[in-house]
Amino acid sequence: MAFNVSQERLEDEARLLFSVEVLLANIPSLITDLSSAKYALLSLTDKYRNEVKQKSMLIPSVSERFRELLDLRSQLQSDQEKLSELETKIVSSAPPKFISKEEAYTGSTTSAGYTSNDYHNDNEKMSIRCEEDPRNASSELLSETRRSDILLDNNEEGTKYIPQFGNNSNNRAVVFLEDEDLQKVQEAELKLEEERNELANLAKETNSMEDRFEIDRSRCEAMTKHVQGLKWDYEKTHTALIEARNERQQYELFQHEWKERKIISDEADKGLREIFGLCCRDELSIIAQALEDTRGSITNCSKALADKISKNEVELAVYQIAYKEQQAAAEELKEAIIHLQHHQRELELLAKRQEIEETKRNSIRQLLMSSLYLSPGSSEVISEELQPEHKKEIEDEHQMVSLLATRVGVMEERRREIAAILMRLSPTEEDIVRLKTAVEQVRSILMEELIINEETIRDVDSS
Structure with a gap:
């Protein structure tokens, strides 16, 4: 029984060692898979880290640009408010017409006169231009206002402001200037034209900047979303890397423990085999000694049994002889008992006969006594017994x-x-x-x- 248990234990240990060998054979492939996963994670984390750094560096510049755009937007709004105020002032005023003295005394003076109808027509045309193109209209109004300012300055210096009326009853304000003053006015008009062009260009740039501002704002929002997504991905990758490192450490610890356990299991297996061998040798020696002792006891018991059997056979023969003698004596005693019982019956019959005779004798005596004394109970009844020798x-x-x-x-x-x-x-x-x-x-x-x-x-x- 102990040998079967030890053999089953050895089979279980052999199965365990086989499974351990299979696991150890698969360990290198597991290590390579873990190393490749580690390198992939490291490369991904480096890539995402560089992208996050670049985009985090772009965020301050984008924020600065955004701040500048907000400042420009506020400035543009203030300029637009000023322009609207100036446009309202210009539309409410009527610019005059500047001419020289030679043009005033030529034959085309009447056609060059500035009537009131022309003034109203110019006002209507200016309002239409303001509705169609407010930027150009504002520049023209600004030029006219500057002309009026120059005219007023020249009038203060000695120029003449003469309203003339034509035959068609259209009146317009006409300002007669000297050649030098007219040249200055023309130069001012050129400068005004340049400023008007600059203002138009600035308006175009402002519009394009607003468009770009909207585009940059949408890009900034998309960039912030993308950066947030990259941050989340980086955090996920970082947590995955930490988990992989922990798993790697646990695996290394498990491998180290497994090596120690393998050494301990090998030592234990070796010790078990040695103990099993010693137990087998001791068991065999004990079994051999027990067999020798049982054989000796069997021989001794067989001898004792033979002696007892012979002795018991002799006693049994003696007892059988005694039994037969007792049986013969019992038969003799039975015959004697039968004889004595027969003799006892005869004696009993004799005793009964004597009793009958005595009863008869007593009855005759009672009759005689009753006849003598005339009463049966007055005399004593005398009963004679058996003779003493018979009794x-x-x-x-x-x-x-x-x-x-x-x-x-x-x-x-x-x-x-x-x-x-x-x-x-x-x-x-x-x-x-x-x-x-x-x-x-x-x-x-x-x-x-x-x-x-x-x-x-x-x-x-x-x-």
Whole structure:
């Protein structure tokens, strides 16, 4: 049984070692997979880190540009408010017409005069231009206002402001200037034209800048979203890298523990094999010693059994002879008991006859006495008993017969017990214990002393 248990344990250990060898064979592939995953994660983290750095560096410049655009926008709004105010002022004023003295005294003076209708027409045209193109209209109004300012300055210096009326009843304000003043006015008009062009260009740049501002704002929002997504990806990658590092450390710790456990398991396996070998040798030596002891005890027991069998056979023969003798004595006692019972019956018949005769004699005596005394109960009844020798003979013979019958009955019971004990044993009985117990029972029955008393006599009589 112990050998089977140890063999099953060795099979389990062999299965465990096989599974460990398979795991150790797959460890290099697992290490390569983990290293490749580590390098991929490191490359991804480096790439995302560089992108995040670049975009984080772009964020301040974008914010500065955005701040500048907001400042420009506020300035443009203030300029637009000023321009609208100036436009309203220019539209409300009527610019005059500047001409020289030579043009005033030529034949085309009437056609060059500035009438009131022309003034109203110019005002209507200026309002239409303001509605169609407010920027150019504002520049023209500004030039006209500057002309009016120059005219007023020249008037203060000695120029003449003369309103003229033509034949078509159209009146317009006409300002006669000297050549030098007219040249200055023309130069101012050129400068005004340049400023108007600059203002138009500035308006175009402002519009394009507003468009670019909207585009940059949308790009900035997209960039912030992208940067936020990159930040989340970086955090996810960083957490994954930390988990991979922890797993790598756990794997290294597991590998180190596995090596230590393998060394311990090898040592334990070696120790178990040595202990198993020692146990097997000790077990074999113990089994051999036990076999020798059992063989010696078997030989001794066989010798003792042979001696006991021979001794018991002799005793059994003696007991059988004694049984036969007892059986013969019991037969003789039976014959004697039959004879004595016959003699006892005869004595009992004789006693009954005597009793009958005595009753007859007593009855005759009672009749005589009753006839004499005339009363049956007045005289004493005298009963004669048996003769003394007969009575003594009956007592002696009856006691001897009862004692003998009792002794014969007890011996008959003992004979039945011995017969029952011997009947339980077969002629080819080999069980020493049963033979020994049977012999002891027969010996105890034969060695028991016969005790005859009144109880045994009553028991025998009742049976």
